[in-house]
Structure formats: C-alpha cells, structure tokens
Amino acid sequence: MAMHAQMPSRRREIEDAASVLFRDRGYAATSIRDIARELDIRGASLYAHVASKEDVLWAIVDRTASRFERAADDAIADRSRAPDPIGRMTALVRGHVRVITEDVGAASVFISEWRSLGEMRRAAVLVRRDAYETQLRDVIADGVASGDFTMTDAAMTASYLLTALNGIATWYRPDGRLGADRIADHYVDLSLRTLTEDHR
C-alpha cells in the first residue's frame, strides 16, 4: 500500500526527452516520432503512456509553473527570514534562478512554448504568469514604499526584471563555466541595482 509517490518512471523519461527537443526545435517542429526515437521506441508506442502530444507539453508546463509558484511562495511568505523588501527580492530572484538551473529544459519550455497549448490551457497559464508577475510587482511596490527602491513605473520594471531573469534559460547549461550559485549571486546583484538609483 505505497501511496503513489512518484510518477511512473517511463512517463517522466518521455517528458524529459520531450523537454530537450521542445526547447531546441520548438513544440510544433518536434514530432511524436522524434520524441520516440530518443527513447528507442516507435512513435505509436508513446500512446501507451500519454494521451496526446499536447498532453506532454502540458505536463511539462504545468509542473514547471508549480515549481515557480512554490519557489515564490517560499521566498515571500516566510517573512521571518526576509522581513524587508530587499531580503524578499533577494529570495525571489534566488528562487527563480534555482528553478531554471535545476531543469533548464523544462524551464525553457515553460517560458517560451506555452503559447502552443490549446486555448483553455494557454489562458490558464497566462493567469498564473500574471499572478507570479504581480507578486514580483508587489515586492517592488513595498520597496518603493519603504524607501529601499526608487522607481517610476513598477509594471515596466517588473517585466524588465522578469525577462532578464528568464534569459538565463537560453544560455545556461549544467556543465557550463558558470555554476548555478555564481549565477544566482550575480543576478541578485544586477536585480537590486536595477531597483536602486545611482548614476547622474
């Protein structure tokens, strides 16, 4: 009576292979037979494990969205650890970078291939992305109120920051010259610079 702990491993292998292909060629340019070839089986055999091609994309996007949400909640909710805006922003950026570097393939798919989902799922993802961006915007607003940050347009700044952070997914590779920690440190620094004024 084990309580269905992890996903049936084969299913996960399919999603991982699909993540890499979707990131490298895009969802539409990747065929079911391409994914199957990566696992040394035939295209039709995949349908023993997944209901449809979009189903695979959805699993990747949904799981990654949840990871981003979880990371943001951990960073913001725990105010005993990070009571001030600077601390919360630091935790937010660090969490965002971690989610990306822990699974670049899935993160890339979440960031840029969610548009290929069907209408309802795409709309649902959009809502969740907006909620995430709102959390970021709220921390920025808190920082402006407390005097820690200076800002003329919080919405634009939030999307500037978020886009810059997501950019990591386009170039990060686990075996690259820069470790995940180094990158997180640097992006925390760059983000806080963006939120404070100095030049002139």
Add this chain to the structure above:
Amino acid sequence: MAMHAQMPSRRREIEDAASVLFRDRGYAATSIRDIARELDIRGASLYAHVASKEDVLWAIVDRTASRFERAADDAIADRSRAPDPIGRMTALVRGHVRVITEDVGAASVFISEWRSLGEMRRAAVLVRRDAYETQLRDVIADGVASGDFTMTDAAMTASYLLTALNGIATWYRPDGRLGADRIADHYVDLSLRTLTEDHR
C-alpha cells in the same frame, strides 16, 4: 531608369503578414496557406513571389538583423555625439528600443524564430548576434575602465541587459498605453542602473 529603390510591394506585404503570424504562432506552426489567407489569395499563389517558406523567414530575419546592426553602428561610431561610455550606452539602448518598436512583428521573429532557419543561415545569424553582443560588451568594458560603470562579469551583464531589452518585443503594441519614447527613456534609465552600483 529608376534605381530599384524599394522592394516589389507585394513581396513586402507577404513578409509583413508572415511576421505577425510567425510571432503569434511560431514559424513551424504557421503554414504557407495561413499566410496566403491573410492576403486573400491561395497558398500556391505565394510561390509567384517567394522561393520557399524559409525564404520568407530569412528575408524578415536578415532585414531586421541589418536594422539592429545599423542602429548599433550609428550609436557607437559617432563618438562626437557620444564620446563617453554613458552616452554610447544610452544611444545603444535607445537605438535597440527603436528598432523593436518600429516593427515589433519583425523584431519578435528575429529574436525568437531565427532558430527555425536552415543550418547555414542559422549559423550566420548566430555570428551576427555575437558581434552585436560584443559591441555591447565593449561599451560596458569601456565604462568599467573609465570608472563610469562597476561590474564583476561583463559577459553576464551584457546578456542580462540584452535579454531585458528584447523582452519589449513580447509585450509592446503600437497602440498600447506606453509610447515608444517613454519606453526608451525608461529602459535607458534601467540599463544605466544595472551598470552602476548603489545598494548596500
């Protein structure tokens, strides 16, 4: 004896319609017949004007790459107007924003659909993108040398900046609440913040 000034207008209409579709659905998910429908003709009729579907993508990407290169050269080469790193960076950012806002469709395609090009053309684009990023990195290095900027990793900072700037293409609409000039002003400010230190 007019000196072949502008492109045969019909060809350009095709590219403009394709830009919008490629941006909204991606290159692979857009069919020749989709593009034709936008112009109220049949798919096969497009081949009177273009050699292939990839040909259309290439025309958009190549033209937009040239516009970015031209803008960067104007910003950097003219040192009488912008002798110091801050001035050159300002001109660089302003030019980048202008290229995007003048044609968001084409810019979006250049930024994210160039991967769909064939091997040789994709490699050529990569070289040009690297050259562009190098120009940005050089201005950053100049600023560090002159003491205008403070920086620990110029390469990472350059890609942080470039990604943030490119993000404009994902949300900017000509009829939106923010005009191109307002956006340029704001992004110049954010970019200079990113390059200078203040917090802690």
Add this chain to the structure above:
DNA sequence: TAGGTTCCCTAACGAACGTTAGGTAGGAGT
C-alpha cells in the same frame, strides 16, 4: 494588334503529421 509580364487560379504530388486498432512477448500474482 501582338507579345510580354504580372498576378492569381485549380489540381495534384509525395511526404510527414497525430492518432487509432489490433496484436505479441514477457513478467507478476494467484
């Protein structure tokens, strides 16, 4: 009036797509 050019048409091609149907081999549980 004749010829050429531009722009679009219908029809069709072979290939690739996502997906379904039906079957087989092997291991686990009884």
Add this chain to the structure above:
DNA sequence: ACTCCTACCTAACGTTCGTTAGGGAACCTA
C-alpha cells in the same frame, strides 16, 4: 496453469504540409 498487466510492435487512417505544373485574365509596351 491461468490471467492480468506492462511495454512495445506493425499497419493503417485521414489530414495537412510545402511545393510544382500548367493555365487564364488583366494590363503594359511597341
């Protein structure tokens, strides 16, 4: 020994894809 389940197979379906062939109408040039 029997059944069930998992994991894969081959074969085929209807559709859509990029692209080619060949033709017709409208207009310009001479």
